[in-house]
Amino acid sequence: MPKQRISSVDIKFLVRELQQSCIGFRLANLYDVTGKVYMLKFAKPDHKEFVIVESGVRIHTTAYMRAKPTLPSAFTLKLRKHLRTWRCEKVEQLGVDRIIDFTFGREEACYHLIFEFYAKGNIILTDHEYTIVALLRTHKQDAESLFAVKERYPVEKAVQHTPMTEEALLALLSSPGSEGNSIKQVLSSKTEYGPAQVEHCLLTAEIKPNTKLKSGFSTANPEAVQRLLQALQAVDDLIAHPEAAPAAGYIYKVPSPSGAEGEFLYEHFSAFPLRQYATERFQSEELPSFNQSVDQYFSKFEDQKAEGEVESKQQEKLSKVEKVKLDHENRIRELQQAQENSVRKAELIICNAEDVDAAIAVIRSALAQSIDWTELKRVVKEQCRMGNPIAMIIHDFHFEENKITLLLGDTTDDAAEEDLTAPMLPVRVDISLSAYANARTYFDQKKKAVAKEEKTSAATAKAVKSAQKRADKDLKNEIPSGPTIKVLRKPYWFEKFNWFITSENLLVISGRDAQQNEILVKRYLRQGDVYVHADLHGASSCIIKNPLGKPVPPVSLSQAGSMCVARSAAWDSKIITSAWWVYHNQVSKTAPTGEYLPTGSFMIRGKKNFLPPNPLVMGLAIIWKVADECIPNHVHERRPREDDDGTGPWGQPEPQVPELEVPDEDLGGDANEDTEEDGPADGGGAGLLRDPSPLCSDATLSTNPSTASTDTSGPEESPGPSWDPLEAGGADEDPLEAGG
Structure with a gap:
């Protein structure tokens, strides 16, 4: 188990x-x-x-x-x-x-x-x-x-652990009530080791766990008792000094009864190898820590339990649909059987029309003479004993309904052999009608059954469809849409910012508020990176990460500029304007003498490179991570465009980004010096994807800024979400916070 x-x-x-x-x-x-x-x-x-x-x-x-x-x-x-x-x-x-x-x-x-x-x-x-x-x-x-x-x-x-000694072990093996019980049962119930550890120690001592204790066991097996004592003391050392044991965990599993390749059922977990599971029947899996082994063990059971509950709910809902379908099928089957019975009875009445009319006439005559019903039944029984053929076909009386039941069979010359040998069929007839009138009544009943069958058949499809729709709705409400257990993904460091990946595989990040803008430039603006901004209220600082130091292609610059403009007041105002970019060494936090730069504001020295105006278009995309073995299939995707001569982007050479030489006269605050006060920019982490790429799917573009879901108001309207600067190295998002 x-x-x-x-x-x-x-x-x-x-x-x-x-x-x-x-x-x-x-x-x-x-x-x-x-x-x-x-x-x-x-x-x-x-x-x-x-x-x-x-x-x-x-x-x-x-x-x-x-x-x-x-x-x-x-x-x-x-x-x-x-x-x-x-x-x-x-x-x-x-x-x-x-x-x-x-x-x-x-x-x-x-x-x-x-x-x-x-x-x-x-x-x-x-x-x-x-x-x-x-x-x-x-x-x-x-x-x-x-x-x-x-x-x-x-x-x-709290019970304190007492290390095992030879005297204590001998006392346990010879304790009252232990004789006749297995040695494993005695040690498990009277020590703190547990059944698994006790069995491990017994096997280490070469003692069968199911060995029955008898009087004088310790005296007869002194060497086995010493080996058992040493094994128990080894476990004592692990309990007393768990930090000395290797940090590892073990899971023992057996092949699945289904026989599917690669499927196993978990059987046990332990912090150290156990002898009872070192057999061909079990497969062991070693993990780096005991916590991981316990987590994997119970999570597997938890996942299987959740799958079982989902399957049972699905079966319950489907059984309701099948029940509706089966009920309608039974109704149709009953109506078809009723049609066959009505036709059969009508045909029997026609075949025996003379006998039926004679029986009806006899009963009418008796009732006309005011004969008591009980006396009439007695007379009919008497006539049956006398062999009267008319009385012999009268089976029962229903005077309250003005009907009698006749036993009729097919006795015509052209009747089939099975009809001649078949038992007589009881047919109820109305004594106020003739034989042919009663046959017509059964034919009318057959017509009504046919009409009901057609209506039931037409309603069956609607009823089953309605039941299926109701079951699907219930399943959608009761069963979670995704798996109940999912692997926790460690967020990337840039996911705390607004970010996207350009068509040429460059990462662009921007701050959500002034504080993030400050940290973005101070911590993450490195040599070779490009700083993008716009002269608009609410525009945040954008950084194009360029770890290779090659010139940033114009497509990536344009996309970063579009993001910067779209996440500013231009989105609400529907103003199409231009962003600009500078090199990393043109951005400074040093203010001119007598001036002060608030949080999120920076000094730009030198020339600004303005980008062409772009329409206000934002895109949402799903980005997934491919498996390690699939990475070679995507190596050449999302590359910068290159000319046929093999040179860098746009046919230009690929030098390292130069360090700008800023003239001394430009440091005093002339026309080429500017201070950028970056207001907070709201919104989530949706990226700007002007050019959908193979790494993204289901992109939804909005060309109308007024209908977009992203709000890029200024600091007066929305200060932006809070952010903990102490967690700058990793994302601050908590996947569990959504549910309270």
Whole structure:
């Protein structure tokens, strides 16, 4: 059976790695994935860590993003209120219990977030004195331990690990009640090692785990007991000094029963190799850390569970559609059967018209003489015993409906053999009508059944289509459109800015506000890069990254200029104007004597190179990352245009970008000196793609600035989104923030 939860030994190794991943980090946020699964986001500048916790089951860092409810639970809000932005100072296991204590803050100004992984599990928030502030579930462990708000958490009751000694092992093997039980069962129930570690130690000691303990086992097997003691003490050393063990994790898996190549079922995970899984039946996978192995193990199960739930919901909805379809098919089948019965009965009445009329006449005559119904039935039975052929075809009476039931069969000379041997068919006839009139009644019933069948057949297609549409709508509302578990992608450093990739594969970035403009120029403007700007209110600083130092092609300059103009007040005003560009060494933060440059403003020295005016066109595109093995197929895409002679762009040589010599007389603030005050520019990270490229798909262009979704108002209308300068090395976007 696959492993379902972490053990005490697992927690020892998980705590070692959690200490490295969480201590010194601040708890940026906390999310509830389900009622028992929570995700903690730890962050510090340029780095984030996500820890997934399932109460009573597991805890580990994760590389996967989970879908979560739109609104957080009350318990989550309580934890956020007390712990958000607090620094994690300590992560420890309480004794050898399956309990982990996260400490946020120091001394009296601290909180303890305690996770329990035994029984049903629990998540408990306490203050510095371990007085419970909030908890996931209230329960009573024993007569003295009540887990509730304002009660004290009994941290001192944590079980401490006792290293195994020879005396203790001999006492366990000869303890009362152990005789007759397997040695694995005895050690697993009376030690803290767990079944997997006990079995590993037994196999290391060359003892079969299912060996039954008998009186005198230790005396009869002294060498085996010594080997077992050494194996248990080796595990003790790992528990006492987990940092000495290699940082690795192991997953053991078996081939899938389906037999599909490359499909496996996970069976177990461990922080060190286990002897019981070193067989041909199991395949082992080693990962760089134990956290990664636990994350991959449980995420696989979580993904399979989500797929199973989706499949069950789909089957449930499809079964409803099939039920509607089957119901209509049954109705049509019943109507067709009714038509056949009506025709058969009408034909039998016609074949036996004389007998039918005679039976009707006898019953009419008896009723006309006011004979009692009971007496009439008795007379008919008497005549049947006497062999009266008319009385013998009378089967039953329905005087309340003015009808009788006759037993009729096909007795004509041209009847088929199966009709002659078939049993008599009961046919109900109206005694107020003649035989042919009753036959006409059955033919009329057949016509009505045919009409109903046509209507039902016409309604079947509509009913099935309506049921299918309703099922599709329910599936769309109940089943997530994408996968519930997705790999967390590490954002690129430039994704915090507005950015796009030009048709010639050059990265263009611009600031979202004045603060980003300041950091953009100070941190990311390098030698060979080009600075693009426009003399418009709200225009942000744009940088064309040029790591090769070759001349930037005019197409890329034009696209960067279009982005700069479009993300300014020109978008709302519908004004077509020109942007300009300069080299990196023409941009300075040094102001002339007596002047001051505010945040986001820079001094431009030398000549500005103005670009041709471009229409206000912005594009949105989807950019995807290709697999490593597919990169050679895209090497020559999005290259700068070159002439046939093999020279650089536009047939010009490809020198390095020259350092401009600025004359001394130009440093005093003459006509060639300008100060650019870059106002904040709003909007998301949509890029400007005047020339759609093979790396982009589904591009949607808007030629009407008034209908575009990007707002590029000035600082008075919108100050732009906030941005943390401490995280300049990586993107500040959090994929989990959208749901609260």
